[in-house]
Amino acid sequence: MTYHLILFAVLLIFIMASVMLQNLLYSAIMLALGSVTVSLIMFTFSAPWAGVFELSVCAALLPVLVIGTIKLIDAGGRQDLDEGNEDNCGSLGFNIQPVENRIKFRILPLVVSLIAVLGWIFFIPFFEALSKYPYMNSLNRDLGKIIWAGRSQDLIAQITILTAIAMAMKSILHFSGGKNKESKE
């Protein structure tokens, strides 16, 4: 139990750091560390497959993509700076992001502690009442049977959504390079 609560405390620290940090790169790294902690919590709940999936996707794949996008935008910002377009963003260079009031992020520990105190008073009795509900004990089938036999229609829907998102990304990131070349000529 102690190990479990320590993991939750570490997760809270990582997530608050990822929200409060100004540098987007450090925020993405902190979120990846938070994903690692989430996967460890899943292991303590005896859910190893979900933990491995979380570790491989959310802690490895997503930070790479987010950091790649940040660096891409950062490179564009540096190009803007070289060309003299300084009015695009507030802080150019590595922290390319809009100018905003940092106090909103700095007061996050205060807000979270306030919510924690209020939640301890109001949420805990509600959750205690929820925990007294009767449990279903006889439905714990194998994960393979649940995924392949019980949720095969879900799998078809997931493949459809993946195809749809591939099409959507193609349409979102479609830049009209050919037309510009023709117009320049």
Next chain:
Amino acid sequence: MITLFSVDWYLISIIFFIGLYCMLVSRNMFKQLLGLQIMSKACVLAIILCGAATNNVNLSQAIAITMILMEVIAVLAGLGLILKAWKITGCPDLVKLSKLKG
């Protein structure tokens, strides 16, 4: 006597609130995506916790895997939209999006 189930739900609700707060106060689109990811992590943890509490871990694992997949898809689409918005406005700022014409 407070059970571990209640304490876990309490901590998960705090994590969800942090993600919600991040999405509410930030103008940066990357921070919006970050808040979405934090909220999604809280929901995945809640699903796993429910499965562990009802002795149905395998079903909750299957749903959690689906949800992680959906999270990845949402974040990828969001990153594509951020790139497109940056191409148009020059900055990943939500306020600048309201000044679009045409």
